[in-house]
Amino acid sequence: MKMDIIGDIHGCFQEFQQLTQKLGYSWETGLPVHPEKRRLGFIGDITDRGPHSLRMIELTWKLWKHHGAYYVPGNHCNKLYRYFLGRKVQIKHGLETTVAELDQLSAKKFNHFKSMFMELYERSPLYQILDNGRLIMAHAGIKEEYIGKHNKSVKTFVLYGDITGEALPDGRPVRRDWAKHYKGEAYIIYGHTPVRQPRQMGKTLNIDTGAVFGGHLTAVRYPEIELVSVPSSLPFIQEKFTTF
Numbered sequence: 666m667k668m669d670i671i672g673d674i675h676g677c678f679q680e681f682q683q684l685t686q687k688l689g690y691s692w693e694t695g696l697p698v699h700p701e702k703r704r705l706g707f708i709g710d711i712t713d714r715g716p717h718s719l720r721m722i723e724l725t726w727k728l729w730k731h732h733g734a735y736y737v738p739g740n741h742c743n744k745l746y747r748y749f750l751g752r753k754v755q756i757k758h759g760l761e762t763t764v765a766e767l768d769q770l771s772a773k774k775f776n777h778f779k780s781m782f783m784e785l786y787e788r789s790p791l792y793q794i795l796d797n798g799r800l801i802m803a804h805a806g807i808k809e810e811y812i813g814k815h816n817k818s819v820k821t822f823v824l825y826g827d828i829t830g831e832a833l834p835d836g837r838p839v840r841r842d843w844a845k846h847y848k849g850e851a852y853i854i855y856g857h858t859p860v861r862q863p864r865q866m867g868k869t870l871n872i873d874t875g876a877v878f879g880g881h882l883t884a885v886r887y888p889e890i891e892l893v894s895v896p897s898s899l900p901f902i903q904e905k906f907t908t909f
């Protein structure tokens with residue numbers, strides 16, 4: 666099985682289109698389709714902060730529904746889902762841009778986007794084990810002992826990473842560097858923590874290169890493990906990137 670897994674898109678439709686074209690997908694039908702039937706994989710955080718969150722919801726849903734794409738949610742997806750459920754969530758940290766797009770819609774269109782997103786979210790696993798256990802897609806990664814398990818700690822880990830519960834002076838959560846300690850056999854493709862260059866540690870690969878913060882949108886071809894990136898059209902914000 667051959668696929669192309671794309672890092673945190675955050676509404677960066679233009680970069681998504683350019684990246685899929687660079688990966689060899691054709692947009693003739695209005696959707697990216699690969700001539701050799703490769704599939705796309707989304708590792709979550711498809712919305713928020715960037716200019717085209719609704720377009721990314723529609724595209725991801727269509728690709729998942731009709732073209733065998735894989736999707737796992739990120740923390741922003743989880744929050745948008747809770748927003749659609751009517752829960753009290755804070756409309757900030759990026760959600761405000763998606764809500765602003767939704768606020769422009771008629772009730773009918775709003776319900777259309779809501780039902781697409783809710784179906785995608787509800788029917789997708791929190792992390793995906795593929796290729797007979799050789800490949801794992803998880804938004805913020807996963808530690809070896811959690812693979813195959815499903816409980817609250819696993820959910821928190823795959824959505825938010827290895828957080829300690831403490832915050833840095835700028836408000837960002839303190840995270841442990843789980844990838845440094847991963848000794849498993851499965852390839853773990855993840856994102857969530859923006860890095861200037863894709864970061865490979867053992868068999869873990871972080872492909873969130875901060876498209877929405879002016880970095881790059883990155884994909885990894887699987888099983889080749891080849892990286893393909895396009896530069897972001899958005900302004901570069903250095904302090905959003907993590908350095909190890």
Ligand SMILES: [Mn+2]
Pocket residue numbers: 710739740741804824856857858
């Ligand atoms: Mn995230």
